Amino acid sequence: MHVATPRPGAAVIAITGDVTAACEQELMSAHEEASDAGAKLVVLDFTGMDYMNSGGIGMLVTLLVRGQRRHQRIAAVGLTDHYRQIFELTRLDEAIVLFDDLSAALAVG
Amino acid sequence: MTSDRRPPRDAGNWAQRVDRLTAPDGAEAHAFGVEGRRVAGPQQGFGALWDRDFTVALGDAATPAQVIADWRARFGDFWPRGGTFYGAITALEAGDVAPLTAGGVTTGILVIYADETSFSFMTPEGHMFGGLNTFSAEHTEDRGTVVRIRMLVRTADPSWELLWPVLKASEGRFWRATLANVAAANGVPDAVVEEATVCVDRGRLWRNWRNVFRNGALVTLAHVVGRRSRARRGGDR
Numbered sequence: 001m002h003v004a005t006p007r008p009g010a011a012v013i014a015i016t017g018d019v020t021a022a023c024e025q026e027l028m029s030a031h032e033e034a035s036d037a038g039a040k041l042v043v044l045d046f047t048g049m050d051y052m053n054s055g056g057i058g059m060l061v062t063l064l065v066r067g068q069r070r071h072q073r074i075a076a077v078g079l080t081d082h083y084r085q086i087f088e089l090t091r092l093d094e095a096i097v098l099f100d101d102l103s104a105a106l107a108v109g
Numbered sequence: 110m111t112s113d114r115r116p117p118r119d120a121g122n123w124a125q126r127v128d129r130l131t132a133p134d135g136a137e138a139h140a141f142g143v144e145g146r147r148v149a150g151p152q153q154g155f156g157a158l159w160d161r162d163f164t165v166a167l168g169d170a171a172t173p174a175q176v177i178a179d180w181r182a183r184f185g186d187f188w189p190r191g192g193t194f195y196g197a198i199t200a201l202e203a204g205d206v207a208p209l210t211a212g213g214v215t216t217g218i219l220v221i222y223a224d225e226t227s228f229s230f231m232t233p234e235g236h237m238f239g240g241l242n243t244f245s246a247e248h249t250e251d252r253g254t255v256v257r258i259r260m261l262v263r264t265a266d267p268s269w270e271l272l273w274p275v276l277k278a279s280e281g282r283f284w285r286a287t288l289a290n291v292a293a294a295n296g297v298p299d300a301v302v303e304e305a306t307v308c309v310d311r312g313r314l315w316r317n318w319r320n321v322f323r324n325g326a327l328v329t330l331a332h333v334v335g336r337r338s339r340a341r342r343g344g345d346r
Binding site: 021050051052053054055057058061062064065068069080082083085086088089090091092094095 | 122123126127147152158160221222229231241259310
């Protein structure tokens with residue numbers, strides 16, 4: 001997972017391929033990298049995601065906890081209608097703010 | 110939001126989004142624990158967040174797909190005493206709502222995801238936990254088929270959080286016994302169930318303290334008292 005820092009205080013984690021419990025270590029490492037760079041806003045870019053199962057949801061819950069511990073905001077972009085509905089079904093959208101595009105996500109303070 | 114491209118591989122595995130749960134036909138007697146409730150996962154719970162992982166190895170006794178097919182078809186049959194599952198008589202599918210009674214409390218679950226080698230539940234408001242439970246089986250090189258129950262849970266409200274030491278122990282016994290039953294049904298009667306429980310977050314979600322007003326134990330008690338009262342009034346006429 002690639003981590004980019006488009007502006008001070010913000011990081012974008014590009015999530016690609018299959019999102020399952022098997023990639024938890026990789027996502028947590030990417031989050032550590034973003035946090036070490038001083039990110040207070042972490043944007044998860046799901047544009048390149050091909051598949052997600054319920055293990056992926058559990059992983060995102062764990063990521064949320066890590067982010068909250070660091071007083072970070074977690075946002076998401078690149079979700080198709082299908083995955084946006086899954087976020088709403090699992091009420092993850094109440095903690096991870098969903099944006100239509102990256103510029104909108106980064107525009108938040 | 111982005112426009113949809115080709116349908117994702119998991120398109121048929123997820124439940125449709127729902128605002129409020131609807132109990133299935135035939136489960137009216139126990140529907141009060143789920144009817145009209147919202148889904149409430151770990152982020153809607155109150156207590157510390159726990160990651161509980163129960164596993165049992167079956168070797169070559171059954172493939173992961175075989176284990177999960179049977180488990181989805183007979184989920185409640187593998188439960189030990191102390192819990193009753195009022196799911197459909199058909200195999201569990203994504204979107205299914207099932208009432209259940211555990212430890213005297215009537216509540217339920219929503220099947221949010223199901224595929225050939227796994228299925229997952231989330232809990233409704235009123236359940237003892239705000240949780241995400243995944244039941245899965247996978248092939249490993251050294252242990253053959255490994256069957257797993259993984260739970261990401263918080264107790265739902267302050268009253269359940271006070272009881273966490275008791276709940277942790279009883280839930281542990283319950284799911285270890287369930288996995289042992291699954292193993293026995295797949296030809297491994299003396300399987301050893303392993304457990305790893307880790308506290309992911311010790312912080313309480315105090316913003317969710319009002320969950321106590323939907324406490325499933327209180328709702329169950331009120332329902333039982335009300336039912337007896339109605340029966341008594343009916344008998345006095």
